[in-house]
Amino acid sequence: xxxxxxxxxxxxxxxxxxxxxxxxxxxxxxxxxxxxxxxxxxxxxxxxxxxxxxxxxxxxxxxxxxxxxxxxxxxxxxxxxxxxxxxxxxxxxxxxxxxxxxxxxxxxxxxxxxxxxxxxxxxxxxxxxxxxxxxxxxxxxxxxxxxxxxxxxxxxxxxxxxxxxxxxxxxxxxxxxxxxxxxxxxxxxxxxxxxxxxxxxxxxxxxxxxxxxxxxxxxx
Numbered sequence: 001x002x003x004x005x006x007x008x009x010x011x012x013x014x015x016x017x018x019x020x021x022x023x024x025x026x027x028x029x030x031x032x033x034x035x036x037x038x039x040x041x042x043x044x045x046x047x048x049x050x051x052x053x054x055x056x057x058x059x060x061x062x063x064x065x066x067x068x069x070x071x072x073x074x075x076x077x078x079x080x081x082x083x084x085x086x087x088x089x090x091x092x093x094x095x096x097x098x099x100x101x102x103x104x105x106x107x108x109x110x111x112x113x114x115x116x117x118x119x120x121x122x123x124x125x126x127x128x129x130x131x132x133x134x135x136x137x138x139x140x141x142x143x144x145x146x147x148x149x150x151x152x153x154x155x156x157x158x159x160x161x162x163x164x165x166x167x168x169x170x171x172x173x174x175x176x177x178x179x180x181x182x183x184x185x186x187x188x189x190x191x192x193x194x195x196x197x198x199x200x201x202x203x204x205x206x207x208x209x210x211x212x213x214x215x216x217x218x219x220x
Contacts, residue, residue, distance in 0.1 A: 001202070001211055001213060001214065002213045004069070004213050004214075005215050006062050006065050006066060006069075006170070006215055007062065007143065007172050007215055009061070010061075011217045016188055018183070018184045018187040018219065019187065021047075024047075025047040030048055030190060033048045034048050034049045034191050035191055037106060037107035037108075037110065037191075038109045039109050041107070041109075042085070042107070042110060042113065048190070049190060049191075055090070055115055057091075058087075059088045059091045060094070060095065062088065063091035063096075064091075064095050066092075066170065067092065067095050070139055070168045070170075072092070072096050072139055073096065073098075073099070074096065074099060075100070076099055076100065076138040076139060077100045077101075077136065077137045077138050078099060078100065078101050078102070078137060078138065078139045078140070078141065079102045079104070079130075079137040079139075079141070079164065080101070080102070080103040080142070081103075081157075081161060081171075082106075082127065082143065082144065082148075083103025083104060083105045083110075083114075084107065084110045084114075085110050085113055085114045085115060086114040086115050086119065086121075086122055087115060088141070088143065089101045089122075093117070093118070101118060102121050102122075102137070103118065103122040104122070104123045104127070105122065105123075105125075105145075106124070106126055107124075108124055111123075127145065127146065127149065127157035127160065128149070128156045128157050130163070132164045134163055136164055137164055139166075139169070139170075140164065140165040140170070141169075142170075142171040144173070144174070146158070146171055146194070147174045147175075147192045147195075148192060148193055150194070151193075151194060154194055154204065158171075158204070158205065158209075158210045159209060159210075162208070165212065168212065169211070169212025170212055170213045170214065171210075171212065171213075171215075172214065172215045173194070173201060173215075173216055173217075174189065174192055174216065174218075174219075175196060175197060175198050175201060175216035175217070176197060176219070177198065180220075181220060182195070184219035185218075187219075188219055198216055201214065202214075
């Protein structure tokens, strides 16, 4: 297992006013709406989530970096756990022609409004029970999804990723390295249920038998 950063270059492009997030809007009410993972979360007001999640090509560089790092090639099978609208999966099909893709997400709205090219390969479902055979994917990726699970859900989800994957796996989660980042994470997040330092995440991975790589985003 290795710590690899594929995401912070995108994460830091967004400017965030952490205090404003909790002062201007009733945070608890926004979180309740966000956790429905419906239209408000994806394409509604920013206080409920993404504030409009449209395809803009931002994930191309991530797909390129991952494909190069893991040596992905035509015929390989990729699973995205928490695929949302499937933008990353679409980019994989562009940077690795002939690759086979699959995605799963709990958001019915996200799947229904996914990029048309990948929509046939997406399923509605939960990370805690993946409807795939053992060792059926050459690469599994999960970005910004697992920290939304309670600990009793996180445990089986990581075991499921380990079960259906082969050697190459990568998960990205929200984390913090100091008290400032911890406060910012608490101010900004709407759906996060698992708040851990990188060292704690490594402990969780070890306890669940997860052997893939991981990365974190921090709210600096």
